[in-house]
Amino acid sequence: MTACPSDFVTAARDVVGGVLDPEMPQVTLADLGIVREVAEHGGRVDVTITPTYSGCPAMGAIRADIECTLHAAGFGDVTIRTALSPAWTTDWITETGREKLRAAGYSTPGAAPRCTDGPIPITLAPRRRTVACPVCGSTATRLDSEFGATPCKALYRCLDCREPFDHVKEI
Incomplete structure (x- = not known):
């Protein structure tokens, strides 16, 4: 049996997941499936993301947007990590994300x-x-x-x- 995430982690995950992709602002980071983990360690929000491409030029903007959005939501200490393995795949795009892309x-x-x-x-x-x-x-x-x-x-x-x-x- 797994423990339920804390309200802190749930709130942080919701904030991070709602950040818009800078290159395709019709979809969120959660829609694209690049948010791998949101955790809490000693009051700090730890976010792990995976780029759509290992050399994705938008990663700097994505990190900055996550950090600014978390700070604006009242989360003080934020760490953002990049995980390259397993590599992101377009299969991780949610059906909601696909619908938003088609609509755009x-x-x-x-x-x-x-x-x-x-x-x-x-x-x-x-x-x-x-x-x-x-x-x-x-x-x-x-x-x-x-x-x-x-x-x-x-x-x-x-x-x-x-x-x-x-x-x-x-x-």
């Missing part, structure tokens, strides 16, 4: 690649995905660039309605 015009990721025999092999051939347009729903889409506005997104265009859109990559 993003194409959401499918299932992340799986490999049970070790690392996922890297191929140099272009990646083929079936991506539905978030505007009209058509799967007649074209990859314009594997790299969108941020490293975690690819730029697509719908061949039916002609609208460009970001697709959150499966990782």
Whole structure:
């Protein structure tokens, strides 16, 4: 039997989970699944997060936003740690997060690649995905660039309605 988290930890977890992602402010850190743990040690809030990419340029902003939001909510001493293992996967995005991304015009990721025999092999051939347009729903889409506005997104265009859109990559 596990103990229930304290009111302190529950409140801190709610605050941290509600922080918006700086690159996709339609979703929270909890929606993205990057909040790994919120704990209390001697009155200090310890937060562990996992970046969507190991070199994610938004991590500094995410750490600062978590710390500022916790301080504004009355939590004084805050420590933020980064955990790289296990690596974050798009499978950690909640269904609520996926719904928010779709509502904001993003194409959401499918299932992340799986490999049970070790690392996922890297191929140099272009990646083929079936991506539905978030505007009209058509799967007649074209990859314009594997790299969108941020490293975690690819730029697509719908061949039916002609609208460009970001697709959150499966990782």
